Amino acid sequence: MNLARSAVLALLWVLVVVPVASARAATAIVKVADGWQLQVDGKPYVARGVTFSGSRSADYEKDCARLAALGVNTLRTWGTGTETRVLLDAAHKHGLKVLVGLWLRQGRPGAESDDSFDYLRDTKGMKKQFTETLAQVRHFKDHPAVLAWGIGNEVLLNSPDDASKEAYARFLEQVVSEVKKIDTGHPVISVDAWMFGVPWWEKYTPSLDAYGLNVYGGGIHVLPGELKKAGVTRPWFITEFGAQGEWDAPKDANGVPREPDDTQKYDAIVDGWRNALAPQVQAGRCLGLFVFNYSASFDHTGLWLGMLSGTSTRPAWHAVREAYSGQKPATPLPRIASVTVGEVKREKSSTFAQVRVDAKDAEGTPLDVSFAYNFRGAATRHERDEVVRLQATPGPTPDAWLVRLPTVKGPIKLYALAKDRAGNLVAATTSVALPVAP
Structure with missing residues (x-):
């Protein structure tokens, strides 16, 4: 690498x-x-x-x-x-x-x-x-x-x-x-x-x-x-x-x-x-x-x-x-079962999507969820490597989030990140095709 x-x-x-x-x-x-x-x-x-x-x-x-x-x-x-x-x-x-x-x-x-x-x-x-x-x-x-x-x-x-x-x-x-x-x-x-x-x-x-x-x-x-x-x-x-x-x-x-x-x-x-x-x-x-x-x-x-x-x-x-x-984790690691991105909408100068994340630890306890993105179509190597945190607010259900997406031209890689109380961080990824700005 x-x-x-x-x-x-x-x-x-x-x-x-x-x-x-x-x-x-x-x-x-x-x-x-x-x-x-x-x-x-x-x-x-x-x-x-x-x-x-x-x-x-x-x-x-x-x-x-x-x-x-x-x-x-x-x-x-x-x-x-x-x-x-x-x-x-x-x-x-x-x-x-x-x-x-x-x-x-x-x-x-x-x-x-x-x-x-x-x-x-x-x-x-x-x-x-x-x-x-x-x-x-x-x-x-x-x-x-x-x-x-x-x-x-x-x-x-x-x-x-x-x-x-x-x-x-x-x-x-x-x-x-x-x-x-x-x-x-x-x-x-x-x-x-x-x-x-x-x-x-x-x-x-x-x-x-x-x-x-x-x-x-x-x-x-x-x-x-x-x-x-x-x-x-x-x-x-x-x-x-x-x-x-x-x-x-x-x-x-x-x-x-x-x-x-x-x-x-x-x-x-x-x-x-x-x-x-x-x-x-x-x-x-x-x-x-x-x-x-x-x-x-x-x-x-x-x-x-x-x-x-x-x-x-x-x-x-x-x-x-x-x-x-030969030593396995003392308890099973948390996992993200699924990430689903709903309709992507533009509101004024911002772009949002409702994202559902099914993420729990071995005991069924919800995890600390956050979001980030990577833009592989960026102009410079530094930007292509960069992962940027995204703002998100809780949605209408416990597993839904309203995520504010970046303003870039082209599809992004979206990360759903979830951390448990022991400091284990798990991730799941998908991609989002962003709407073209008017």
């Missing part, structure tokens, strides 16, 4: 070795029977992870304590920055390891804050990235929380053509080779979406110790077979995972992607770990999983895939705990 990572960049800027070159290495990927095994201090280690955006550095210690209590043992970041040391310290205090991201710039506009970089021609820029990346490795390599290095994220997916992909993969090999000279104690991986990086890594980046693969939804069951068909012999991590993403989701009658409901999101995480990946871990192919995403952001991606929304826990929070520890 791209959206939550944009915010993390400002905060948080495995050589297939058999055996690893230095006996003093804290982390190693070693050949075991017909597969591979990740080891920390000589002991088998399976990454039960989440990607980490966090909220603010002052809360990192609390974040790490909460995640450890869920059964999480590893965090993944996308880049390093001024907050990285704070995160590593907090992670180590609570027994967590970190797959430390080393950011490399994207190859086309439209990804990661519309940044773009030319790996065919910008030799000065590549030298700068090379130097800065190695500096970060030198700075953090001796920290006890470092598990491995993750260099680049979905750059091949976001490269404009084959020539650019080859240029980037060759540059990546230079970076990986040098990182491994500087730090013999931690494996090096690179990350891309689905199988897009595999053929380029196989041909041009042979020094990688393992592959990092981002996959969402039912693809988690298909990916191992695709890797086998492609003849991949290196081990791999699933470096991002969650429910079906917007890019794969079918669209409704208004052209808005249909978001999976909260139960489907929960089940995807538990099923993905237990049924799709557990056999691959046992066979020595998969080294671990990172569920996307631990972040407090209230935005389009946060609501679709996140574990938190502000201080409230989303169903993915509880799904991560069940996947990694």
